[in-house]
Amino acid sequence: MNISRLVYVSTAHPDLMLTDIDAIVDTARARNEAEDITGLLIFNGFNFMQLLEGPPDSVERVFGSICKDTRHSGVVRVLSGSAGERVFGGWAMAYARTASGDGAGAFALTTDSLKAHLPENLSPELHMLFVSFNTMSSFQMAPPAGEDIQPAQ
Numbered sequence: 738m739n740i741s742r743l744v745y746v747s748t749a750h751p752d753l754m755l756t757d758i759d760a761i762v763d764t765a766r767a768r769n770e771a772e773d774i775t776g777l778l779i780f781n782g783f784n785f786m787q788l789l790e791g792p793p794d795s796v797e798r799v800f801g802s803i804c805k806d807t808r809h810s811g812v813v814r815v816l817s818g819s820a821g822e823r824v825f826g827g828w829a830m831a832y833a834r835t836a837s838g839d840g841a842g843a844f845a846l847t848t849d850s851l852k853a854h855l856p857e858n859l860s861p862e863l864h865m866l867f868v869s870f871n872t873m874s875s876f877q878m879a880p881p882a883g884e885d886i887q888p889a890q
């Protein structure tokens with residue numbers, strides 16, 4: 738199957754609460770399953786970075802909805818194109834954020850936990866992109882210490 742991959746960054750609406758983002762992820766996962774989309778969403782306290790992969794029409798359709806969503810702004814497509822294979826297969830939308838907890842199966846965004854969760858077959862370029870996005874957040878908001886890390890589904 739022809740799979741395309743898209744990565745974008747955006748800025749969260751200042752009034753957005755972590756519980757709002759958990760709700761976004763819950764509904765996103767349902768639609769992503771229906772659209773055969775998998776990927777990863779990272780929230781560093783201020784910005785989102787999301788990777789979507791799936792059939793090209795589905796990726797563009799869902800990204801079209803995401804671009805119109807007023808819960809964030811300044812959506813910039815960082816990369817998009819055809820991908821050989823899925824790297825996030827099985828994850829309707831993995832979700833990582835700065836504050837850990839039960840919300841939507843998120844895992845805490847420490848550099849170590851992010852590295853531990855990124856798939857092994859992720860390209861070195863994408864690996865570096867996600868880890869550097871994560872590192873940027875460390876001077877904005879300290880991650881909670883000593884929390885259990887739950888793998889995202």
Ligand SMILES: Cc1cc2nc3c(=O)[nH]c(=O)nc-3n(C[C@H](O)[C@H](O)[C@H](O)COP(=O)(O)O)c2cc1C
Nearest residue numbers: 761764765766768769785799802803806808809830
């Ligand atoms: C940061 C962010 C990430 C999102 N990720 C997804 C996603 O992966 N899949 C999805 O279907 N919707 C996602 N959404 C929600 C969509 O923007 C949109 O509300 C939803 O798909 C319903 O689309 P519709 O209003 O055109 O029916 C996301 C929204 C935000 C703000």
